[in-house]
Amino acid sequence: MGFQMTWENAQTVFDKLAETYQIYAPKRHVNAGRYSEVDTIQYDRVSRMDEIVWQVKSDYPAKEVLTPIQQAIFYFTEDEYRASKVSEKPILIFARPCDIAAQKVQEKIYLTNGGYEDIYYKRMLDRVKFALMECNGGDDTCFCVSMNTNKTDNYALAFKFSEDGILVKVADESFGTYFDGVAGSDYEPEFVEKNQLEVTIPDLSDPKVRQALKNHPMWDEYNARCISCGSCTVACSTCTCFTTRDIIYGDNPEVGERRRVTASCQIAGFDQMAQQKEFRSTAAARMRYKMMHKFHDYKARFEDSHMCVGCGRCTHRCPEFISISATLNKMNQAVLEIKESLNQGGDK
Amino acid sequence: MMTNHVQPKPCKILNVKKESTHEWTFRVESDAKPEHGQFMQLSIPKIGEAPISVSNQGDNWLEFTIRSVGKVTDVIFQKEAGDILFLRGPYGKGWPLSAFEGKNLVVITGGTGLAPVRSMLNFLYDQEDFARDIHLICGFKNEDGIVFRPELDRWKNKFHTTYALDTDAKEGWRTGFVTEFVKEIPFDAFGDNYAVVVVGPPPMMKFTGLELVKCGVPEDKIWMSFERKMSCAVGKCGHCRIDETYVCLDGPVFNYTKAKTLVD
Numbered sequence: 001m002g003f004q005m006t007w008e009n010a011q012t013v014f015d016k017l018a019e020t021y022q023i024y025a026p027k028r029h030v031n032a033g034r035y036s037e038v039d040t041i042q043y044d045r046v047s048r049m050d051e052i053v054w055q056v057k058s059d060y061p062a063k064e065v066l067t068p069i070q071q072a073i074f075y076f077t078e079d080e081y082r083a084s085k086v087s088e089k090p091i092l093i094f095a096r097p098c099d100i101a102a103q104k105v106q107e108k109i110y111l112t113n114g115g116y117e118d119i120y121y122k123r124m125l126d127r128v129k130f131a132l133m134e135c136n137g138g139d140d141t142c143f144c145v146s147m148n149t150n151k152t153d154n155y156a157l158a159f160k161f162s163e164d165g166i167l168v169k170v171a172d173e174s175f176g177t178y179f180d181g182v183a184g185s186d187y188e189p190e191f192v193e194k195n196q197l198e199v200t201i202p203d204l205s206d207p208k209v210r211q212a213l214k215n216h217p218m219w220d221e222y223n224a225r226c227i228s229c230g231s232c233t234v235a236c237s238t239c240t241c242f243t244t245r246d247i248i249y250g251d252n253p254e255v256g257e258r259r260r261v262t263a264s265c266q267i268a269g270f271d272q273m274a275q276q277k278e279f280r281s282t283a284a285a286r287m288r289y290k291m292m293h294k295f296h297d298y299k300a301r302f303e304d305s306h307m308c309v310g311c312g313r314c315t316h317r318c319p320e321f322i323s324i325s326a327t328l329n330k331m332n333q334a335v336l337e338i339k340e341s342l343n344q345g346g347d348k
Numbered sequence: 349m350m351t352n353h354v355q356p357k358p359c360k361i362l363n364v365k366k367e368s369t370h371e372w373t374f375r376v377e378s379d380a381k382p383e384h385g386q387f388m389q390l391s392i393p394k395i396g397e398a399p400i401s402v403s404n405q406g407d408n409w410l411e412f413t414i415r416s417v418g419k420v421t422d423v424i425f426q427k428e429a430g431d432i433l434f435l436r437g438p439y440g441k442g443w444p445l446s447a448f449e450g451k452n453l454v455v456i457t458g459g460t461g462l463a464p465v466r467s468m469l470n471f472l473y474d475q476e477d478f479a480r481d482i483h484l485i486c487g488f489k490n491e492d493g494i495v496f497r498p499e500l501d502r503w504k505n506k507f508h509t510t511y512a513l514d515t516d517a518k519e520g521w522r523t524g525f526v527t528e529f530v531k532e533i534p535f536d537a538f539g540d541n542y543a544v545v546v547v548g549p550p551p552m553m554k555f556t557g558l559e560l561v562k563c564g565v566p567e568d569k570i571w572m573s574f575e576r577k578m579s580c581a582v583g584k585c586g587h588c589r590i591d592e593t594y595v596c597l598d599g600p601v602f603n604y605t606k607a608k609t610l611v612d
Binding site: 073074079080081083110113117118122207210211214240242244245253263270271273289292298300 | 355398576583
């Protein structure tokens with residue numbers, strides 16, 4: 001079933017939804033950007049329909065709702081670690097198809113890897129329903145079509161926002177009651193079929209090619225360009241890495257909380273053990289590690305998809321203008337060279 | 349009720365033994381039954397958690413040999429018998445004991461790399477019929493780096509032992525890196541019936557692996573235990589990942605055919 005709403009009656013629907021759901025959506029944070037007088041668009045709890053930023057892609061991904069930058073996972077005293085609790089109220093997240101697809105990628109790690117189900121992710125995911133935001137085509141960093149994440153059927157509601165009003169599809173019938181008295185429509189969400197950018201994923205199935213790619217000089221330029229700040233992984237829709245950190249309250253080292261804090265493979269020290277050398281000690285090595293995880297290693301382990309949804313946020317956020325699609329193109333070029341030289345070697 | 353796989357449990361410290369200035373062994377009350385070569389997560393207040401291999405085990409206790417690496421482990425080193433340490437685990441894949449049964453076993457360790465094989469060596473010492481000849485090569489940086497001294501003495505009774513310091517002289521001990529003593533192992537006398545275990549710092553394992561292969565040891569007879577930074581130990585935090593392999597889940601023990609492909 002479908003509906004069409006003016007912005008005015010959309011707020012009435014929103015208020016009814018907000019009685020049952022915590023509603024999260026991309027929200028404009030005025031002057032909170034990285035430069036003076038620059039806004040940032042970030043996921044947050046919203047209280048009005050017109051707070052939802054639908055016109056442009058958010059700077060940061062929807063994953064922050066499920067896995068905040070930092071969260072308390074335990075409170076500890078001298079002899080006990082007590083797991084933290086979260087609100088039982090269900091969550092409705094307004095998200096574009098790429099952000100919804102990204103949760104499937106994260107699920108593999110949080111819920112299935114090694115047979116261990118992470119309760120902190122699971123307890124959030126169990127309460128989440130998605131309200132799809134029809135994507136108006138993204139921007140010049142997007143390549144969701146190449147990553148096959150442009151379409152999704154994982155949504156309870158679908159919204160098409162415009163200045164004139166909002167079209168809605170109710171896919172999960174339990175949401176029908178929120179739209180009592182709203183005019184009907186036959187709206188069906190449309191999905192992006194073509195991005196400005198297209199990428200090709202290099203064929204890394206041959207271990208010899210992978211090994212040669214690790215040692216390829218293509219990575220060297222990132223020693224000069226990448227400043228290992230981790231902006232790309234924080235902005236990434238799919239990156240999951242974290243570090244566990246205990247903090248203590250005041251002067252009592254026996255009482256405090258254990259936090260899960262977002263970590264980045266791009267930042268020095270990610271792989272460093274106490275009193276030992278780093279395994280990946282250069283920006284180039286760290287870039288290689290990230291790119292090969294995104295476009296080979298993740299899929300080699302979990303099979304279904306790559307660990308990139310083509311949202312382009314990493315390109316957007318990089319202060320050094322490093323583009324993931326350009327880097328991918330360089331990988332393709334390097335792989336071609338490697339395959340050629342391996343073939344020539346084989347002929348001899 | 350969902351299981352929280354990262355829930356630490358309070359465990360009482362039964363005993364603290366100073367192996368050397370920087371390496372202390374904590375015996376902790378625990379009913380966990382780790383396989384030889386598995387590890388547990390120890391909580392370090394103010395820092396978080398660190399993976400520590402179980403260095404020995406017995407009836408309702410486990411031992412962890414911890415190296416003092418600066419400010420962070422100071423907190424653990426201040427603890428005494430009767431205090432509490434938080435533990436969770438065991439995690440990972442330990443030594444493939446069934447693959448060693450009835451075979452000659454060569455164990456080569458560098459420094460505290462002896463800790464992850466110590467409980468297995470004690471098991472083999474007590475269960476004489478389990479394996480055939482045990483050849484043990486243990487290298488330490490210097491006199492102060494020597495750990496498990498009473499056991500090093502005891503193992504001499506039943507194992508073929510070579511103990512060495514890297515550059516210093518010590519009575520009854522050899523001088524040199526463990527790689528130098530690999531060629532003295534009578535691989536020919538073993539026929540096909542043997543396995544090799546290597547544990548130590550990454551360069552030591554790399555060069556020992558190369559030396560073993562040079563001595564004609566087939567790669568699939570060699571086993572290594574890896575150490576990597578970890579936060580969660582259950583395949584979520586990402587710190588220990590090498591390519592598509594998670595050291596916490598798929599290791600820390602790997603066959604050399606796999607280990608040699610793991611380039612960080």
